[in-house]
Amino acid sequence: MQDFRHVFIILLSIAEAVLLSVYFKSDVITLVIERDLFILIIIFVNSILIYLLFSSIVMSIVYYFSLYIIFIFININLLSITYFLSYIIGVSFALFGYFFINRSFNDNFILNLRNFKPRINTFSIILSVIFVIIVSLFVKNPLILIGSILNLLILSISGEIVLSPLTLASWLATPYLLSQLGEIRVNKGLCIGKINGILRRSTFELGRVKTNAKYKWANIKSDFCIDLDNSKNYNMIILGTSGSGKSSLAKTIVSKLNVSYLIFDIHGEYFTEAKRIDASLISVNPLSLFGQSPRQRALEVAYMLKSIFNLGNLQVIDLFNIIFETYEEKGIYEEDSSSWNNTPPNFRDVILLLERKKRYINNSTELNKIQSLEPYLNFVSNSMFNTNSINYNDIFEDNYILDLSKITIPEIKYIVIETILRSLTSFMYSTGTSKLRKMIVIDEAPFILSKESGQLLVERLFAEGRKFGIGFILISQTSEYVKKLISNSAYLFALNLVEPADLDYVSKIISGPDQDIYKSIYDSLHKLDRGLIITRNILQDEIFLVRIQQ
Numbered sequence: 001m002q003d004f005r006h007v008f009i010i011l012l013s014i015a016e017a018v019l020l021s022v023y024f025k026s027d028v029i030t031l032v033i034e035r036d037l038f039i040l041i042i043i044f045v046n047s048i049l050i051y052l053l054f055s056s057i058v059m060s061i062v063y064y065f066s067l068y069i070i071f072i073f074i075n076i077n078l079l080s081i082t083y084f085l086s087y088i089i090g091v092s093f094a095l096f097g098y099f100f101i102n103r104s105f106n107d108n109f110i111l112n113l114r115n116f117k118p119r120i121n122t123f124s125i126i127l128s129v130i131f132v133i134i135v136s137l138f139v140k141n142p143l144i145l146i147g148s149i150l151n152l153l154i155l156s157i158s159g160e161i162v163l164s165p166l167t168l169a170s171w172l173a174t175p176y177l178l179s180q181l182g183e184i185r186v187n188k189g190l191c192i193g194k195i196n197g198i199l200r201r202s203t204f205e206l207g208r209v210k211t212n213a214k215y216k217w218a219n220i221k222s223d224f225c226i227d228l229d230n231s232k233n234y235n236m237i238i239l240g241t242s243g244s245g246k247s248s249l250a251k252t253i254v255s256k257l258n259v260s261y262l263i264f265d266i267h268g269e270y271f272t273e274a275k276r277i278d279a280s281l282i283s284v285n286p287l288s289l290f291g292q293s294p295r296q297r298a299l300e301v302a303y304m305l306k307s308i309f310n311l312g313n314l315q316v317i318d319l320f321n322i323i324f325e326t327y328e329e330k331g332i333y334e335e336d337s338s339s340w341n342n343t344p345p346n347f348r349d350v351i352l353l354l355e356r357k358k359r360y361i362n363n364s365t366e367l368n369k370i371q372s373l374e375p376y377l378n379f380v381s382n383s384m385f386n387t388n389s390i391n392y393n394d395i396f397e398d399n400y401i402l403d404l405s406k407i408t409i410p411e412i413k414y415i416v417i418e419t420i421l422r423s424l425t426s427f428m429y430s431t432g433t434s435k436l437r438k439m440i441v442i443d444e445a446p447f448i449l450s451k452e453s454g455q456l457l458v459e460r461l462f463a464e465g466r467k468f469g470i471g472f473i474l475i476s477q478t479s480e481y482v483k484k485l486i487s488n489s490a491y492l493f494a495l496n497l498v499e500p501a502d503l504d505y506v507s508k509i510i511s512g513p514d515q516d517i518y519k520s521i522y523d524s525l526h527k528l529d530r531g532l533i534i535t536r537n538i539l540q541d542e543i544f545l546v547r548i549q550q
C-alpha cells in the first residue's frame, strides 16, 4: 500500500508536468503570471494530497524535492520562495484539517520509526556508493547529487541491497526509501499469517475492516510472526466466537513449531498428524502420586472433588483424611519418600476403607459425616480411574491429540484432564529447566477454568511453564475465565467476538488506556471474518490485523 501511494504521487506529478508543458507550448497562455498561477495551484493541490496520503510533514517536505526533479524536466524550477510557500500553505491546510478530525499532530513517519532497527550491509553500501559516483559523473545539478547521497545514507542503515539502484533516482526515490525505514517487519520467529493492517490515526479508511473511529487499519504488507524466544513466556490465549477459526489458529501454530504438542480436544475436532488417543478407552488413576507426597496429592484430589461436586469445607477435610489414610494403608507414608513409588491406591480402596471405618464408628454424627462422602466416592470409583493405562512420558514427548469427545459425563472428563495436567506438573519438575520443548493446547478452556482447582492448576502451569520449557495455548469463546491468565501470556489473539462484555474486556486489554484505540478495536472485533485476528505485538508495541494461514 505504501508502495502504491508513492507510485501514485510520482505518476500524478509526471502527468501534471507533461500536461503543463503541452499547455504552455500551445500558445493559449501568454502571460507569465498565468503560468505561475497554474503551477502554484498544482503544487498546492499536490501538497494537500501528499499530506493526506502519508499523514507526515517529514514525507511532505521530502516530496517537495521529488516534485522539483520532475518539474525541472519541463524547465520549471521549483526552488523559488513563491512555489515553496504555496506548497507549505497546502501542507498546513491539510495538517489543520487532519488535526480538526483527529485531534492529534502525530507524524506517521516518525511514529513508524519507533520500529526501525538499523541493519548495516557492507555490500549495499558499496553498491550505493557506485551509483552515487555514476550520478555525480553524469549529473551536474548539486541538489540531485544531494538526493542521491541522502539515499546512500538511508540505504546504509536499512541494509536493503535490492533497493541500492534507487540511489540513481535521487529525490524521486527518497520518500519511498524513507518509508521503508519505518516499514514494520514482524518476520522474526514463527510466521503464522500475513499482516493485513496496522492501527494508525488516519483520515482515510483504506483497509477492508472499517472502524468508524479515529484509528483505522492502515494497509501494510508483511508476514506476521511470533517470536517465542524473546517473549516473557510461551503462553498464548485465543479468543473468538464459535466458528471464528480458533482451532485452525492453534493447529497452524503447533504444526509450525519445532516442538512436540499435546492437544486436549474436548469436542473431537482436531485432526493432525499427531497420534490420537480416544480418552474413553483409557484409564488414569487420579490417586497416582506423580512424584508428589501423599499429603499433597490427597489435598489436590480432595479439592478437585470439591470443585466438581461443590462440597463444603468440612467434607473436603474428611475426604482428605480418608484419602491420606488410604495411602498409609497401601504402605505409602508422608515421611518415607521411598514409599511414594509403591503402587498407589485407587478410589475403590478409599471406599473399602470407608466401609471398614463405618463398622467401627458408633457416634451418629461421625457416621453421617462419613456417609455424606459415599455418593461422591462411588461416582468416581469408575473403572476409568482404577489404574494408569497410558504412558505419561510418551504423551509428553511425542505429538498427541487426546480426544475427549466420547466421554459423555462432564465430571469424568474433567477428572481425566486435571489428572493428566497434574502429571504434567510433576513431569515438568522432574525433567528440569529447558528451552521450549512442549506445547499444550487446551480447547474450550472454560471447561477446566470454571472449576476452582482447574483455575489454580492452570494458573500455576502458566506461571511456571516457561522455566521448564512448556507453553500453553488456551482457547476460549469468552474472556470470562481467562482474565487472570492474560498477564502471564505472551500473546492474546482475538478473533471475531460479539458479546459486549468480551468486546469491552478484550478491547481494553489490547488498546491499553487510549480511548480512541479502544473504540477502533471494539468496532473492528465484531466485524472480523473467519481467520482474521487482532493482536498487539508487545515487542513492537503495535496493533495488527492479521490473516492466519490455514
Ligand SMILES: Nc1ncnc2c1ncn2[C@@H]1O[C@H](COP(=O)(O)OP(=O)(O)OP(=O)(O)O)[C@@H](O)[C@H]1O
Binding pocket: 240, 241, 242, 243, 244, 245, 246, 247, 248, 249, 269, 530, 531, 532, 547, 548, 549, 550
Ligand atoms: N485462516 C482462515 N482462513 C479461512 N478460513 C478459515 C481460517 N481459519 C478457519 N477457517 C474456517 O472457519 C471454519 C471454522 O474454523 P475453526 O473450526 O477453526 O473455528 P473454531 O473457532 O475453532 O470453531 P468452534 O468454536 O466451533 O470449534 C472452518 O471451516 C475453517 O475452514
